[in-house]
Amino acid sequence: MPREQMPEFSSSVKLKYVKLGFQYLVDHFLSLLLIPIMAIIAIELLRMGPEEILNVWKSLHFDLVYLLCSCFFVIFISSVYFISKPRTVYLVDYCCYKPPVSCRVPFATFMEHSRLILNDKPKSVEFQMRILERSGLGEETCLPPAIHYIPPTPTMDEARSEAQMVIFTAMDDLFKKTDLMPKDIDILIVNCSLFSPTPSLSAMVINKYKLRSNIKSFNLSGMGCSAGLISVDLARDLLQVHPNSNAIIVSTEIITPNYYKGNERAMLLPNCLFRMGSAAILMSNHRSDRWRAKYKLSHLVRTHRGADDKSYYCVYEQEDKDGNIGINLSKDLMAIAGPLVLPASEQLLFLLSLIGRKIFNPKWKPYIPDFKLAFEHFCIHAGGRAVIDELQKNLQLSGEHVEASRMTLHRFGNTSSSSLWYELSYIESKGRMRRGDRVWQIAFGSGFKCNSAVWKCNRTIKTPKDGPWSDCIDRYPVFIPEVVKL
């Protein structure tokens, strides 16, 4: 594989220093350019002496109209600049739902229920067992109460009550943490892919908290696991248009109505991996929030590749001829996600290698940007163990970088769009989040979409006393074996 030679090459020490120097050069290009120029001007001015400066001044033939026009011009340019500058969007705070311990589902209980319900289909039970053994989940993940019954009762009522339980608890916590009054919410976005009742979940939230009648509410459904970042993107766009506003985003997945009772293997997969969870996020563009906000949104990239067949298969879950499940991540993934979120130096290198391949020699190895230089923390959607493994390999990340993702998968399972927030909470709970750190959140949505968000930490975050990890963070990280023998 051509890639294997790249790490060897890059890891040689001399090259690393060269690379660091190059990165510094490009990142601070403008300032590196301006400083010498200003220094030269200053030296010139000092050399010239006051009379000579006055002479130069007089010779410029200033005239009132000319002066006024140029001042006006300068003011015009600067106001255009300030107005068209995008508003900074802050993430003030967020809360993740912690399910009650009575909803815990150990592997043995899951398998037993499966066996009791699918009594006449032992092969399906076998399949689920194999998935669970290799899933990377732990014994503390939670399913909603309706799925605990024998047989499960995935009714509409139960789904609604699960939605109320997960959403309202997370929002209550968020209100308490941020001292936000419900009446002050300007924008509400709820995303839940698989449960879309009438009236919508956002209407349910508005009804419960008696939000304002002129609130801008949105309910996104059917958009998969990457819907969380789609909601953030939507909030950002809205916050550009509305000054001095705040937005609440609720990301969740309601498990109850989707418990599959049939026999189709591909459809039994969600039963094994999806678990209960939700997150409520407060974003705003108030200037006053810049002191208390936790993060600032730097970039957000949404890529939808549904039109391209190759990308359709880019993240695709398949069963090979032995019946082993694998996630197929093709190399094109890098082409999709990479370039836009990298720092300028990496982008330049990537561009050069791209040009080189196109013009000179297609056989040149593709340049894999070193993402580790760009970010301090990574939050990879905990879609499954295979996804995290593949991404770790392709992005050449260390174990510590993907620790948040793996541990979230272990403790909470695949909570769909809210998993990114559990991972962020893990990093904060470990006390690793410092002011100025950059976080890259990557969410994949069923082979169609890859969404990325880059946040910059606004203030060093103290280890939180509450939150979903508060009672178990000391036990983590844990070693997760390849296969758990059931």
Place this chain on the structure above:
Amino acid sequence: MLLKEKTIMEDRVRLICKRTVVSTKPVEQGRLYRFSVFDHVMEPNHIRLVYYYRTSKTREPGEITKKLRESLAYTLNCYPIVTGRLVKETDGTEENRWKVKSNDAGVRMVEARATGTVEEWRRSVNREEELKLVHWEDMYHLPYYWSTFYVQVTEFESGGLAIGLSCTHLLADPVCAMMFIRTWADLTLTRNMMTPPLFHSLPPRRFTSHKLSNNQLLSHYIRSCSLTAPPSNVTEDRMVTTTLLFPDPMVQAGENEQGISPFEILSGLLCVCVSRAKGKRNELTDMSLCLDVRKLLRLDQSYFGNCMVYHKVHYSKPVTTKDRLLLLSYVVKEIHNVTKGLDYDTVMDLVEWLSSNNNNPISNGSDLVCINLENMANSRPMMFEEDLMLSHVSCYVEGPVAGGGQAIVLPSQLSEGPMSRVVMVTLPQREMVKVLEDELLQSFSPVLLMEYTKLLNQ
């Protein structure tokens, strides 16, 4: 005695749902727990308990059930054996015997609602209906998916609560099953576990193996463990159960000897009455006593596992007297000799014999079995919530160990006096009719708490 016709009543108990309750903390995976010899010998039987609580406060339906379910999850943290599953594993030295693999699977819990109040229910039910308050499932084809414990919580619509617990006798005897409920109640009420269970093996083999020559306990087991088929007369007649409350058996019997307990008097009384009901003129019926030997073996009350032995009563003299009170007094003395005669060495002889020789479960044939649970009352009441008063406890033991008739002596929850006892008597219907009419029994002024219903065609 009133003979009720069996009326076809509507099902007063309505099942709401069934689920599995797991502990709140994950268990240490893969641990295997072995059973003691007392456990193995009780394998084919199972226990069912019903606890009735009356209340003065009205509650939202489902509220108390939810609270109990959550506190049960916390209680199960201390009972990894209860949440595990049975496996048969050969591990070299041991033959193919049952073990518990602690895999964190949990216990089954059934939630139900019943019409009326607890008092109304108790006044009008018989055994079959009472058992509707305790869910039980026989072992599945695949024992690894079979829960060994079942809990049912039934809320009475007009007030009151019934908690049913059933379990296989392989894991527990009535004493530790009751202790389980006590621990659960304490945790629910005070958030504190006052008497957590102890899991360990029985005392080890003694260094000097002095076999007592006259070990009647051992001889009983040697005989009973080789009984394979139940005797023929047990299955002919239908077994019925009544519950009687004896307000003060000591006074009635006129016993003022030191050390005689109400259990001994009541067992003797039933022995005498059943013998007459069976038509035995100069003979007394065979009787076995089931006694808790935790204290004898110097084990704590909260030792979890089987620790009750069956001892046949030996009548040293033939029966000559016609005076029934004298007869009663004689029988009580014989029973007392049995209970006094049990000591550490006697029981350890049995334990050692069972470890080396025996693979069969015990059967009590057609004996009358008297189970002593009278010491299960405690000065501290067993409450789940402040205003839930325990009003009654029922206990059933089913399987070959139940013999040809059973008398379970329980403490009384009503404030009749410290010596009052509740006795659940199970006998073939023909004998039950005669026993309930017996004057000697009537002279103890028993109160009928639960009747049996006579079938019309008998």
